[in-house]
Amino acid sequence: MSFAATPRQRRIRLTLRYAVAAIVTVLFLFPVYWLFAISFKTPDEIFAVPPVWVPGELRLDNYLALFKEGDAATIWNSLVIAGTSSALAMALGTFCAYSLARFNTGGENLAMWIISQRMMPPIVIVFPVFLAFVYAGMVDTFHGLILLYTAFNLPYVIWMMRGYIADIPLELEESALVDGCTRWQTFWKVVFPMARSGLMATAVFTFVFAWNDFIFALILTRTEVITFPVQLTHYMGGQSQFWSKISAMSVLGTLPVFIAVTLLQRYLVRGISLGAVKG
């Protein structure tokens, strides 16, 4: 879309766009940089006025403190919980999505009900779930939180995978069936590989959601099972904010998600666009 621009005008536009893009990116990323920088500063540098824009050296003291005091264990907790629940949600959700996409099980009503589950605000769900968990003795347990995240992510997985599976041509499965495959084999040999980019994109978002969740973890855990966002809020006292701990913990906690997103980047843009554009 150029609207009758000469090559020279186009070059100027491109340079302008680069400039604006660079400025915008710096603006958006500066807070993240600031957080990152603080995690490497000494207490003197953190509390310096005017602020120290670039830390003197890359000191890992703050990070080491986290590991020594055992706070980094919360990252492990988050990994176990988010990983397990995502895997479960992806598996069960994709099975369900396949059934919905190919057999229209339960019709529109079932699909609508499943989608409506995603629209519930967590606070509304967490309260009765909390009551139920107290009754079942599942508060502050790994399996309790895993079950909850699985349930909360299922509607999203089902919704997205139903769309992706519907996009796979039916003929592939039909020819596999004619060749003597069972439904189950068809699912694994035909549908599963073809839906790979959709699976990746959905899996990443499911994981990110479970990883970043705060409200469920806050309410359903006490002392045994602390996840990373909850641990972060423990540092936010009224008077003394442990800035160095907050920033180091934040960076540590964002790292797994950042790695996952970067590795699976090429699936993501396609994944989002397919999901959104098809609806």
Added chain:
Amino acid sequence: MTTATSLSHRLSLFSDRHFKYLMVAPAIFILLLIGVFPLVYSFVVSFQNLTMSDANTSFQGLLNYRQLFKDTRLWWALAHTALITAIALPLELVFGFLLAQLFLERMPGRQVYVALLVLPTILSPIVAGATWRLMFDVRFGPVGQIVGFLAGSPVNLLWTVNPNLVYPAILICEVWQWTPFMFLLLLAALSNVDASQLEAAELDGASYGRVLRQIIIPAIKPVIAIAVLIRGLDLFRVFDIIWALTQGGPGTMTETISLYTYVIGFVQFDTSYTAAVAFLVVLLLTVVVTWVLRRMELVR
């Protein structure tokens, strides 16, 4: 290999009908367990009078529901939530659109920019709130320093405490975190707009404004609808960012409905009343979402 084939042989004995129900069964079971059963239980509790001091589970009628109408803090919470949603959503939409326009045409290195810009969205909202709390800090936050520099003299801005600044602080953090989400969605949508239509309009000499209104916007309307629905719902239940920045303060000035429900449920342990509030929220949401979904069906 042999175990797999013999298992699938046995599975193939099931007809299609059994297969499709088997596939949905585990997911539905979990959804019923976590999604439906607790809601029903909570509904029952809302008709009782369980509080911190009273464990009496007898039926109390509409006691809690009558209190809903008298509870001004509840309605203020809803108002706060509506305010945040009404301001943040259009801002995120507009900024996301502008960003998408910026990156729409091909440019080398675009992948890198897009990957970087996504970063705020994948942060935990608690991390985002903590980050901006650092930024806004009155003594050593960059925001204060920059504003002071521009104003010529040091300023003393208590972003997370000053009643005039708390909402801007929350909105800045929120819009900062979620504009990239809108940006990604709109970028994908704009990329799919029919190029031949745009070229035809350009040849006919149409101004950019007209092209925007009559070709581009109608083409991306479905995506905008979905984006608005998703972000709107997320904004309605905003909790983490506010918790990290102001904890609902000063006083209850930034208390949204999620925060208020948390306070009455898990600080005051007004169990039955909380259940009634939860039911009210579910009702409100169901009405709004059904209305929106119906309108969306018409849009398509």
